[in-house]
Amino acid sequence: MNKIIFFFLFGICFNSFSQDYRIADLKIQGNKRLKASFVKKIASINAGDVLDSLVIEEDMKLLKRLPSISHAYYQVFPSGDNQYNVFYNIEENFTLIPSANIYTTDNDEFAYRLGLYEFNLLGRNIAIGGFYQKDIYDSYAFNFRAPFLFSRHWGLAVNYQDLTTQEPVFFDDTISNYKYNNESIEILGLFRLNFNNKFEFGINYFVEDYSYKFGATSPIVPRELNVHKWLVKSIYEYNNLDYFYQYVSGFRSIANLQYVTSMNAMLPDFFIGWNDFLYYKRVGERGNWANRVRLGLSTNDETPFAPFSVDNNLNIRGVGNTIDRGTGAIVLNTEYRYSLYEKNWFVLQVNAFIDAGTWRNPGGDFDDFTDMDNVKVYPGLGLRFIHKKIYNAIFRIDYGYGLTQDSSKGFVFGIGQYF
Template sequence: MNRIITLLLLSFCCSSFSQNIVADLKIQGNKKLKSSLVKKISNIKSGVALDSSVIEEDIRLLKLLPSVAHAYYQVFPTEVSSKFNVYYNVEENFTIIPSANIYTTNDDEFAYRLGLYEFNLFGQNMIFGGFYQKDIYSSYAVNFRAQNLFSRSLGLAMNYQNLTTREPVFFNRRTADYKYNNESFEVLGLYQINFSNRIEFGVNYFTEDYQYKSGATDPNVPQALVVRKMLYKLIYDYNALNYDYQSVDGFRSLLNFQYVHARDDSQLPGFLIGWNDFLYYKRFGKNGNWANRVRLGLATNNKTPFAPFSVDNNVNLRGVGNTIDRGTAAIVVNSEYRYTLYEKNWFVLQGNAFVDAGTWRNPGGNFSDFSDSKNLRVYPGLGLRFIHKKIYNAIFRIDYGIGVTPNATQGLVFGIGQYF
């Protein structure tokens, strides 16, 4: 009711006067989040014209911050004619958040990733944290991201990762297992074009180390390979999503384009890789939420056992297992219907039914590989979400996927946050 009254008052003021001016922007309800940051990223400032569309855009931006659970505004006249105070009211999230991803398959495979992140470092909307992963071998990473470090529009991200896994390598319909290590350091510039559009650009220095462990061999496939590489990255994000606690509505498109080349005399050719995630969410009534993701990926079609796109439990198909295939192009569709089964104060229990499906182009193959039944995989399943509404990304998910295509697996996938 207060929101409706505020909107009516603001509409009346804007229609009655041609020069309504903001006297001051005041921030209320925030404890850890700095008022100075909210003012820095807001378009409403002292002295600008009072505009309801600009205020609504600021509120949408605040709701996207990890530190903000909910935000709304109020407008009150001052004692000076045609001047108004604007109040942004903020309900904060708890932002020191553990992360966890755990999965199993019917091959008794078990792996996990545990992390801890602060999503509002120093009250400045900075993200800092890291993770430890056990997937046969140990791995770790440290991440820092400051979207508004230099201004409302300009920020910086830095990431260090030392990732070691057992990777299956596929050639001539045979498989070999390699110990794979990727040690990388990445620096990205972050630029917000406007509310819905942002870009990231930067470089990644990394070293890949493949060591043969078991399985098939081939004279043309090295059993040991160490390559130092450089990666140039460009990300373009169009985000028109609207959040209302656990419910999401709207469209988002996320493009990731990379060029990779060797930094030494290994003579390995450089290659291009890019993929675009199209996400669409629609609410149905108070409790229903339909969520969809379509990923289209394409890379230079080198005939190599180390192709960049993988079929993986925690990335694209729930229940499929850990990197069971690779390709140089991919089409993946994830669709699920989420339904709020119970909601009380801060707690939400949500159920979901999903279908994950994907197909790949074989390394050196043709686009006709997409229609090859050997490359097509479909995994329907069911899941539960345990959600804390006042802690950022505090969504504990459990999904069980069952493959319905030939030679399929099935298994549980645990994690923090929605799958997409």
């Protein structure tokens, strides 16, 4: 280690990384299932390149973001004639992972989602898997995602789902409940421009089916509705996050724009877009402050089928299952995570959070965001049981308690951090 520190101090002092020293070879160590050829494929350096510590550091951040890697570091050793061997040292994750999300509220709601995913298929960081969901009705989905399928810049994702839920429909200050089914197939192209910036773009064909179950009725709101739709999607992500096992620091922004066209006049064409801003900061040795802000707007049609929902598993912990809908959303999630106990592979983490949000009513205006009927504030506490050597092996339990009017309270269980 002392040799490495001396080498880099020497390089910085004499600015020689970008002038004299070159890479003799890139070697991969510590990998078992992950293919060394894959690591070299996505790495930014090759034999013969100028030795640049900043480029290597970016590779380390990229590798630590991969589901198949829990930690990565590098070493540099001289090989003669101003050339150096670079070693990328890999600590792998276990990547065949079950997933689970469960929630309850004081309204006796209970729903769950169980899945199984492999995140390192063929040793090339390909994710494949699916889930089964029970939320009154049965649902299932299949997902395939290979961000480096074609090259270090180009990949592909394919998603199929058949989701059925009981959804509230809001109109004339009343509520009706429908059995809602959404069957879709989606194909996305994945493009990584550089270390920080990547894009997704593609199409989604889906069929929505609404069937009236109980509640209020209206002559202008159909009891049965079956609609075929096309969706064009584009996503831009800026990612400057740095990981050290369960700790995260940095900034990330994800912008999602969609245009949906319908073959039924009851559900008109519309635009929808939202941006998630995420900021993480290490606090001392064991603390982590995590924040997410979502800003979203859609075409402001006065429709009972508005696209933005208020939901336990999406934005407000403890609020319940799709208790409201809107054509705009402002959501803030902030929490402080503290590693109470950490030894070898296991971490017990506690957290305190505040989830807050407000929505624009369908056909309403921006004043709706300040209407107290639309504002939800839910503080709460949670636990995290973390396995440091298994990808996303974070079992979370959160309890949210509503402070605003007509609030509920309840537990939310899941795999992975909430955000």
